Amino acid sequence: MSEPLYDVIAIGNAIVDVMAPCDDAEIATLGLAKGGMTLVDTDRARELYDAMGPAREISGGSAANTLAGLAALGAKCAFIGQVADDQLGEVFAHDIRAGGIAFDTAARTDEPPTARCLIFVTPDGQRTMNTFLGASQFLPAEALDDATIAAASVLYLEGYLWDPEEPRKAMRRAIAAARGAGRKVAFTLSDPFVISRHGDDFRALIEAGQIDILFANEHELAALTGIDDFDAGLAHLSAKVPTVVVTRSEKGAHAMSGGEHAHVPAEPIARVIDTTGAGDLFAAGFLFGYVRGKPLAASLTLGAICAAEVISHYGARPEADLQALVATRLG
Numbered sequence: 001m002s003e004p005l006y007d008v009i010a011i012g013n014a015i016v017d018v019m020a021p022c023d024d025a026e027i028a029t030l031g032l033a034k035g036g037m038t039l040v041d042t043d044r045a046r047e048l049y050d051a052m053g054p055a056r057e058i059s060g061g062s063a064a065n066t067l068a069g070l071a072a073l074g075a076k077c078a079f080i081g082q083v084a085d086d087q088l089g090e091v092f093a094h095d096i097r098a099g100g101i102a103f104d105t106a107a108r109t110d111e112p113p114t115a116r117c118l119i120f121v122t123p124d125g126q127r128t129m130n131t132f133l134g135a136s137q138f139l140p141a142e143a144l145d146d147a148t149i150a151a152a153s154v155l156y157l158e159g160y161l162w163d164p165e166e167p168r169k170a171m172r173r174a175i176a177a178a179r180g181a182g183r184k185v186a187f188t189l190s191d192p193f194v195i196s197r198h199g200d201d202f203r204a205l206i207e208a209g210q211i212d213i214l215f216a217n218e219h220e221l222a223a224l225t226g227i228d229d230f231d232a233g234l235a236h237l238s239a240k241v242p243t244v245v246v247t248r249s250e251k252g253a254h255a256m257s258g259g260e261h262a263h264v265p266a267e268p269i270a271r272v273i274d275t276t277g278a279g280d281l282f283a284a285g286f287l288f289g290y291v292r293g294k295p296l297a298a299s300l301t302l303g304a305i306c307a308a309e310v311i312s313h314y315g316a317r318p319e320a321d322l323q324a325l326v327a328t329r330l331g
Contacts, residue, residue, distance in 0.1 A: 012063025069284025277316025
């Protein structure tokens, strides 16, 4: 197996996050499910945007956020995702390349426009996401370069993108390219609603041995396994996936790999500002430890450090120097 060109290559939604603070009354008035993620169409996206207060536009997308954290830690990364040839598409492409991440997917010239996620953030830091998938759901398998995927140590896939048919085909092709080259495949379940729609697909991938590293939170773990007891669910899944990583918010995170079980507490933080991207940045820290050959507990700690940084401010991309934070915390 050749020396990898990239530490991690990811396929995910190419989204620009539009974030605004709000109160609980506004969440109720707009009929939103607080703390959840809802897919919206063009008209609903326009309605919610008009209802927002002053907003910030920040490039997002779950897998892209994870790569931003990985690159900030010093990993070499590449991203595959579909934008349109429009202003938000240019914003996304600029931001990801500025973070040192290779991004070569050609912009789409047809409708719909670049994806955006309208995020309402309540005073308790909870984010309520309303996602218009736009151009991101039209990523064709032909946009993938199998040789580039085969040149990465880890292929990282975003569950959110499994919903549309075209990118689902692209991800299946990417899995075949990565496994054919002897690389590892990591998958994040993203949200219980994704599991409710595609759980059978995910379980089939797991049973076929196609997933090497699986990321979930405790709610996604229960949804995927059908087991409410956390320890039993973790044990069930770890018998099928070589490395399972599960976050539990303020209760910390667990991982099981090769019969080893590790747990770390959540990192202390003065105040939670915005939980957007917590899971994405946790995955970044863990994967950085993984590709650097760190012990399981150390990789979990790296994830916890990155997650704590991102929930201390608005936005799902790191603002502090992650390498400095890690050095201070771990020496």
